Amino acid sequence: MTRDSRWAYLFIAPAVAVFAVFTILPSIATFGISLFDWNWLNMSRSEMVGAQNYLDMIKGATTPSFWSTLATTAVFVISMVAGGTALGLAIAMLLRKSNRISMFGRSAVFLAFVTPQVATSIAWIWMYNDRFGVLNALLQSLNGPRIDWLGDPAFAMPAIVIYSLWHGTGFTMMIFIGGLTSVSKELGEAARVDGANRWQEFWHVTLPELRPFVIFAVVIATINALQAFTQFFVMTSGGPGHSTSTLGLQVYQQAFVSHHAGYAAALAVVLFAITAVMAFAQQRFSRRLEQ
Amino acid sequence: MSAFRLVGLTVVAGLVLTACGSGGEDAASTDGKVEITFMHAMSGGAHKPALEAATERFEAASPDITVNLLEQPDYSTLNTKLQSQVAAGDSPTLSQVNPNWTVALADSEVIVPLDERIATSSTYESFYQGIKDDMKLVDGKNWMWPFNKSMYVQYYNTDMVKDAPATWDDLESTLVDVSKDGVVGLSTDVGGATGIAGGSEMVGIIANSNGGSLFDAEGKPTFDDPKVVEALNSFVELQEKGALAVGKNYPGQQALGAEKGAFDLSTVAALEYNLAAIDGKFEMGVAPLPEGTEGASNLISGTNIAMFADTTEAEQDAAWQYLEFLASPEEMAEWASATGYLPISSEATEQPAYQEFVKENAWATDVVAQLDTATRPTPREWTQDSLNIFATAVSNALSGSANAADALAEAQKNATALVK
Structure with missing residues (x-):
């Protein structure tokens, strides 16, 4: 080890220590607990059950079943990844110029991302209120229907997706605005000289140049959507029925409400595995595209 | 914070802090002063000042005891925080508890039954029957002490x-x-x-x-x-x-x-x-x-109070004095008239403070009368x-x-x- 590398390790040691204590150790502990009927109030009362928690998960032994929550999670993830990426990119394209109006627009969109999710979720509950909410008032002023946004199983998930897009799109937009600054202007000009219209320029020049940023945005959106919890907990508590009961919410429900810490840990491990596999697959896909 | 990380952190905090052996230390100092903690969710409206005022009166009457109020914003947070603290070996002395939570706490032996202390209680006998029933679990033991009761x-x-x-x-x-x-x-x-x-x-x-x-x-x-x-x-x-x-x-x-x-x-x-x-x-x-x-x-709605096992005898004695104080007719009348919660004993309804409340809220008498018949399923x-x-x-x-x-x-x- 060289003298320089020793200094390097010393400098990263605090960050590694924090990462180890708050991320790596809890992850290892969670996997260990998933093999137990765990009583965290009194650990001496925990019993080793091996893979039973995982078998219960596969058998769909709980209500709602693992498979039902997985399907609900998949709907949310797909909506957020597709919707969030497209919306973030579209807004970034609109606000790519560095004039005052664009800067104001960027700030306005990004502001939502830095607001606390609990507070804004409660505000959106009011906006979604089917009798007094501003959204239904707007719909009815346009002779639209009155929608029970959070009380109708058909609308509860779309309502949460809309809120989550409002909250998270600012971050995706900033990624793309950063990416757009690195897009070669010369290539765009060359395309226009060759007769490309705006859409063709975007599709054949800008988007391929943005590919690394798109991949990054998709990976981050996937991870965030898989682990989403706050908006589901505050806005619907997984209802009506189990229509918005996601894996993240079930981890909380099983651990803190039903006191099935071992099963919750098994769910958390599976959630971690799904997240890792998806992130890895997206990276592989990205590399293949680059080749 | 994601639920995944919350579970992991709770567990690791539990393992680390338990290993450090923070629990069970005697909070009583050599000069006989005792400090206890009460975790609660009485954070809104008149509840918070009413609880703080009652606690100040208790501390004035019992100068050797200090009660630290650990406020949580709502019952859900209280439940999660309480479980995390117990797992971390850092239980409060007392906490508000929903009877349904108490099943796991009693089964895990992290709270103590109050029967021996209740046998010497000066207030218990005057509690309404519904209140008494709501203090027990299915084993017949009294694991809780009544606090903010409602219907x-x-x-x-x-x-x-x-x-x-x-x-x-x-x-x-x-x-x-x-x-x-x-x-x-x-x-x-x-x-x-x-x-x-x-x-x-x-x-x-x-x-x-x-x-x-x-x-x-x-x-x-x-x-x-x-x-x-x-x-x-x-x-x-x-x-x-x-x-x-x-x-x-x-x-x-x-x-x-x-x-x-x-x-x-x-x-x-x-x-x-x-x-x-x-x-x-x-x-x-x-x-x-x-x-x-x-x-x-x-x-019967509202919560009770549970006493935690991971505390010293001096702390438990001090906590019991605090519980008896809160349930005394005078204090219960003050609490009920300030917050709208129901008095838990007939003696409390006869206190001047509650009589004043009833003058303004005549309906309260009929509701309080239901405390003898109201039920809550004994939690399992x-x-x-x-x-x-x-x-x-x-x-x-x-x-x-x-x-x-x-x-x-x-x-x-x-x-x-x-x-x-």
Whole structure:
């Protein structure tokens, strides 16, 4: 080890220590607990059950079943990844110029991302209120229907997706605005000289140049959507029925409400595995595209 | 923070802090002073100043004891934080607890039974019977001490409804009559998989007052009881007639305050908040719940206090003095009159402070009288989850996902699978 590398390790040691204590150790502990009927109030009362928690998960032994929550999670993830990426990119394209109006627009969109999710979720509950909410008032002023946004199983998930897009799109937009600054202007000009219209320029020049940023945005959106919890907990508590009961919410429900810490840990491990596999697959896909 | 990380961190904090051996240290100093902690969720409205004032009076009367109030914003956070602290070997001396949480705490031997201390109590004998029953778990031991007790009442807009309905049938017809011109008679939150709420509890109360029940004598779910199905069907029919709306975040209070609802069926703890929502726009009536074919029924709500095992004898002695102080007739009368919660003993109702409250709130006497008959299902290991399953069934029926009988049959099947 060289003298320089020793200094390097010393400098990263605090960050590694924090990462180890708050991320790596809890992850290892969670996997260990998933093999137990765990009583965290009194650990001496925990019993080793091996893979039973995982078998219960596969058998769909709980209500709602693992498979039902997985399907609900998949709907949310797909909506957020597709919707969030497209919306973030579209807004970034609109606000790519560095004039005052664009800067104001960027700030306005990004502001939502830095607001606390609990507070804004409660505000959106009011906006979604089917009798007094501003959204239904707007719909009815346009002779639209009155929608029970959070009380109708058909609308509860779309309502949460809309809120989550409002909250998270600012971050995706900033990624793309950063990416757009690195897009070669010369290539765009060359395309226009060759007769490309705006859409063709975007599709054949800008988007391929943005590919690394798109991949990054998709990976981050996937991870965030898989682990989403706050908006589901505050806005619907997984209802009506189990229509918005996601894996993240079930981890909380099983651990803190039903006191099935071992099963919750098994769910958390599976959630971690799904997240890792998806992130890895997206990276592989990205590399293949680059080749 | 994601739920995944929360679980992991709770566990690691538990392992690390337990290894450090922080629990069980004697907080009593050599000069005989003792410091205890009380974790609570009395953070809103008049609750917080009332609890702080009572604690200051206790500390003035017991100068060797200091009570540190550990405030949490709501019951859900309190439950999560409490479990995390216990897992971390850092239990408070006392905490507010919902009886359903107490099953796991007692089973894990992290709280202590209070029977020996209750045998010497100067206040226990005067507690109402419903309060005494609510202190016990199924093993017959007293694991809790009563604190902020409440029961359901009907709040109504006297401009829309002259007299409070006396029976559930009267209430249903009144709700239909008043539901016009943008008014929906009753708005309620039914809860769901993460917790039961007032609307679902009301279905149980209606069933009970008509001779049905959500649980049998052994605590096994009986959600497919015809009286329960009938009660849920009555809610579905009211909704179809536009007389009942389901929402979140205190929908009954919102609608009543906006003069878009005629009734709010909530506990007495909502009195202060309903008055604030109405803000003098009309006179709010308060009355006991309507009766069914078998008479009145009500559910004891609110929380108790549990004492934690991971504390020294000196701390437990000091904590017991604090509990006895809070339950004393004078203090309970102050607490009840300041917050709207119910006094837990007949002696408290005779105190001047509560007599003053009753002068302004004549309905309180009839509600307090129900404390001798009101019940809460004695919690068992499966009760909390079963109630959440029941709330999900109510939610399904009212959202049109299933009819009442099918939703309750499914809930019965799922809840029965939890019974051990």
